[in-house]
Amino acid sequence: MHKTARHHRFAALAAVIAAALALSSCSSSSGGGGSSSPTGSISGQTITYWASDQGSSIADDVQVLTPELNAFTKQTGVKVDLQVIGWNDLLNRILAATASGQGPDVVNIGNTWSASLQATGAFLPITSQIMSQIGDTGRFLPGALAATGAAGKPPVGVPIYSTAYGLYYNKVEFAAAGITSAPTTWEQLIADGQKLTHGSQWGLTLEAAQTPENAHAAFVFSEQQGGSWFDSSGNPTFTTPANVAAIKELVGFMGTDKITNPSDAENSNGTEALQEFASGKAAMLMWQPAGANLAKYGMQSSAYGVAPLPFPATAPAGAQHIDSMVGGINLSVFANTKHEAAALAFVKFMTSQQTEISLNKTYGSLPSVTDAYTDPAFQTADDKVFQNVLASSATAMPEIAQESQFETVIGAALKTLYADAASGTAITDSLIQSTLNSAQQQMAAGG
Amino acid sequence: MALAAETDRPPSPPPAARARRKPLTWSRARHKALPYLLLAPAVCFELLVHIVPMLVGIWISFKQLTVFFIRNWSSAPDAGLANYRLALKFNSAIGQQLLHSFYVTLGYTVLVVAISWFLGTGASVLMQNPFRGRGTLRTYFLIPYALPAYTATITWEFMFQRDHGAVNQIIVRDLHLTSHVPFWLIGGNSFAALVITAVWRTWPFAFLVVTAGMQSIPTDLYEAAAVDGAGVWQGIRKITMPSLRPVNQVLVLVLFLWNFNDFSTPFVLFGNVPPQQADLLSLQIYDTSFQTWNFGSGSAMSVLLLLFLLIVTAGYLVATRRARSADA
Numbered sequence: 001m002h003k004t005a006r007h008h009r010f011a012a013l014a015a016v017i018a019a020a021l022a023l024s025s026c027s028s029s030s031g032g033g034g035s036s037s038p039t040g041s042i043s044g045q046t047i048t049y050w051a052s053d054q055g056s057s058i059a060d061d062v063q064v065l066t067p068e069l070n071a072f073t074k075q076t077g078v079k080v081d082l083q084v085i086g087w088n089d090l091l092n093r094i095l096a097a098t099a100s101g102q103g104p105d106v107v108n109i110g111n112t113w114s115a116s117l118q119a120t121g122a123f124l125p126i127t128s129q130i131m132s133q134i135g136d137t138g139r140f141l142p143g144a145l146a147a148t149g150a151a152g153k154p155p156v157g158v159p160i161y162s163t164a165y166g167l168y169y170n171k172v173e174f175a176a177a178g179i180t181s182a183p184t185t186w187e188q189l190i191a192d193g194q195k196l197t198h199g200s201q202w203g204l205t206l207e208a209a210q211t212p213e214n215a216h217a218a219f220v221f222s223e224q225q226g227g228s229w230f231d232s233s234g235n236p237t238f239t240t241p242a243n244v245a246a247i248k249e250l251v252g253f254m255g256t257d258k259i260t261n262p263s264d265a266e267n268s269n270g271t272e273a274l275q276e277f278a279s280g281k282a283a284m285l286m287w288q289p290a291g292a293n294l295a296k297y298g299m300q301s302s303a304y305g306v307a308p309l310p311f312p313a314t315a316p317a318g319a320q321h322i323d324s325m326v327g328g329i330n331l332s333v334f335a336n337t338k339h340e341a342a343a344l345a346f347v348k349f350m351t352s353q354q355t356e357i358s359l360n361k362t363y364g365s366l367p368s369v370t371d372a373y374t375d376p377a378f379q380t381a382d383d384k385v386f387q388n389v390l391a392s393s394a395t396a397m398p399e400i401a402q403e404s405q406f407e408t409v410i411g412a413a414l415k416t417l418y419a420d421a422a423s424g425t426a427i428t429d430s431l432i433q434s435t436l437n438s439a440q441q442q443m444a445a446g447g
Numbered sequence: 448m449a450l451a452a453e454t455d456r457p458p459s460p461p462p463a464a465r466a467r468r469k470p471l472t473w474s475r476a477r478h479k480a481l482p483y484l485l486l487a488p489a490v491c492f493e494l495l496v497h498i499v500p501m502l503v504g505i506w507i508s509f510k511q512l513t514v515f516f517i518r519n520w521s522s523a524p525d526a527g528l529a530n531y532r533l534a535l536k537f538n539s540a541i542g543q544q545l546l547h548s549f550y551v552t553l554g555y556t557v558l559v560v561a562i563s564w565f566l567g568t569g570a571s572v573l574m575q576n577p578f579r580g581r582g583t584l585r586t587y588f589l590i591p592y593a594l595p596a597y598t599a600t601i602t603w604e605f606m607f608q609r610d611h612g613a614v615n616q617i618i619v620r621d622l623h624l625t626s627h628v629p630f631w632l633i634g635g636n637s638f639a640a641l642v643i644t645a646v647w648r649t650w651p652f653a654f655l656v657v658t659a660g661m662q663s664i665p666t667d668l669y670e671a672a673a674v675d676g677a678g679v680w681q682g683i684r685k686i687t688m689p690s691l692r693p694v695n696q697v698l699v700l701v702l703f704l705w706n707f708n709d710f711s712t713p714f715v716l717f718g719n720v721p722p723q724q725a726d727l728l729s730l731q732i733y734d735t736s737f738q739t740w741n742f743g744s745g746s747a748m749s750v751l752l753l754l755f756l757l758i759v760t761a762g763y764l765v766a767t768r769r770a771r772s773a774d775a
Contacts, residue, residue, distance in 0.1 A: 402739075
């Protein structure tokens with residue numbers, strides 16, 4: 001009996017080993033590919049590039065990027081295998097590639113993921129030596145460069161497209177309400193918003209069920225209240241009075257000021273608020289550069305203006321002069337690439353003056369390098385607003401490994417509070433406090 | 448291949464029987480091995496597709512597999528039972544949330560299974576006797592089951608929207624049933640929205656299975672009952688339901704397991720952050736694993752879910768078997 005049991009255990013073990021061998025032989029067969037020494041010529045190599053979805057659709061991205069990639073191939077002899085990946089899948093695809101070691105050579109990432117992905121060790125650290133290889137540090141916008149990894153560690157990417165938040169306002173509706181200029185304080189914004197709210201028209205629209213949008217707003221409002229979501233050693237400090245005040249201000253647009261349609265508490269797909277603004281159902285919108293999309297939804301560029309986000313009329317103690325997070329996309333190289341030289345040549349090409357001008361022009365984003373701003377396309381009044389914000393009053397989201405977790409828990413907490421406000425629940429300090437407290441516990445336990 | 452086949456060898460016969468056997472010759476061994484060899488590919492795939500990933504999942508649940516280790520996940524430090532303790536500590540935020548989700552999921556599953564079963568059985572009883580257009584109607588009933596889950600659910604999501612949705616258009620603006628415009632995707636109604644969508648997707652399957660089960664009930668049973676003076680209701684109660692018992696036993700179990708694990712309906716309807724009132728366990732596990740990147744905790748929650756479903760399944764099978772043998 002004893003002998004049989006042991007025999008069976010051995011057989012089971014052998015079966016597992018056999019299965020594991022079969023698995024590994026499967027995966028290694030797909031991993032082949034010409035590796036070359038870094039000193040050799042890169043011509044003839046093929047690199048895989050995962051691009052994020054920057055245009056109106058994935059097909060649109062392929063159309064925009066293909067001519068650039070062809071130019072790169074012509075210049076260097078390196079072929080680029082392009083895959084455009086939607087935002088909903090990108091992070092999970094990167095995680096899967098990180099866990100399996102089978103990934104692309106170059107990838108676009110949302111810059112707020114930098115520190116999280118840096119912690120995985122999946123990406124090639126951009127040392128100062130590599131930096132000089134792909135173009136001098138001085139070219140990149142300092143704000144955008146700060147969003148490439150945690151402070152004190154070599155960054156894990158370089159910025160390629162940059163954005164910031166601004167206040168879009170409907171000039172026609174402003175004129176009809178007798179308002180002559182964009183609000184510069186929140187108090188003005190609320191007063192203007194109440195004048196603009198009548199019938200089926202609302203003062204301000206929010207994408208209130210979308211986690212990243214909520215997290216970005218919570219971050220900026222907290223900075224303006226003199227708060228912070230983390231202390232200097234990276235521990236969450238969600239329940240400070242400044243953070244409670246920040247959240248109360250945000251939810252108040254819907255709950256107490258009544259300048260935001262309660263239905264906005266359902267807006268979750270990332271374009272609904274934009275469409276409400278474009279169709280004139282709301283007069284104001286806090287958004288990243290949206291000119292290209294507004295045109296697509298049929299709004300004339302003369303019908304709207306852009307201003308920086310307002311500030312509190314009297315700054316609370318410790319308030320920062322911050323009205324935006326540094327938004328944008330970074331370009332990272334996978335650490336286990338077999339074509340490091342070719343990948344870096346590609347990064348250099350994609351962040352060159354010419355490519356930055358042409359891609360950012362098409363996508364409606366801002367270049368991440370100073371020398372691209374010479375192009376007249378980036379000299380419009382709207383672009384100037386975003387450039388100023390980016391240069392003087394934007395700061396990077398917390399550069400900590402749990403950043404993506406932070407966006408999830410704070411975004412979700414705000415979504416819940418908006419839902420409460422929409423259904424008529426009074427948003428008290430203690431309700432906010434307890435919601436933030438449970439978010440903080442999730443944050444602490446998850447790490 | 449041959450090694451894997453060994454696992455399937457039946458238990459060795461008792462020594463007495465073995466002694467009487469003829470010695471194993473090569474041709475006899477070859478003859479005996481043939482069925483196992485033929486089975487081997489299936490066994491290999493079963494291992495690859497089901498067993499190995501499940502074992503890996505269980506292994507991960509004992510590891511502290513966070514963002515820092517996914518690149519080299521075999522080096523993740525041991526967590527012991529910490530992941531389980533985190534999930535089961537009901538006075539902490541995560542444990543509380545998980546317990547809340549458990550109750551919501553249980554309520555959701557029981558409601559969806561019960562309503563789907565009633566609708567499915569009711570529809571198949573009504574369609575038991577032939578009439579003109581029966582085939583067309585049956586096909587029509589099966590459409591929700593044939594639609595891809597995403598397409599069906601996203602359509603419901605559009606219909607439940609407060610300002611532009613068809614549901615509010617009908618009940619508020621056309622029929623004037625209420626004066627205030629209700630929310631369906633947030634707040635208390637979100638649970639109802641979730642149940643309605645899931646029932647719509649699930650009941651055709653119950654209808655399909657029960658209809659198939661009814662084909663095997665001989666019609667002369669009903670005829671004999673009718674001669675004895677039994678009405679329609681008695682026919683259903685005394686003939687249809689008892690004949691369907693084995694079918695129902697499997698059907699209810701399958702529906703329960705499917706809905707308890709359902710991910711796509713709540714995810715498509717609400718995104719990754721569901722309203723409190725409709726916060727199902729599968730979304731909690733997804734958030735823990737893929738939003739906060741804590742795969743160890745996520746796996747521990749999955750293992751707990753698996754254990755719970757195993758216990759429910761085993762208990763259900765024992766109970767139904769006992770009930771059946773008591774009847775017999």
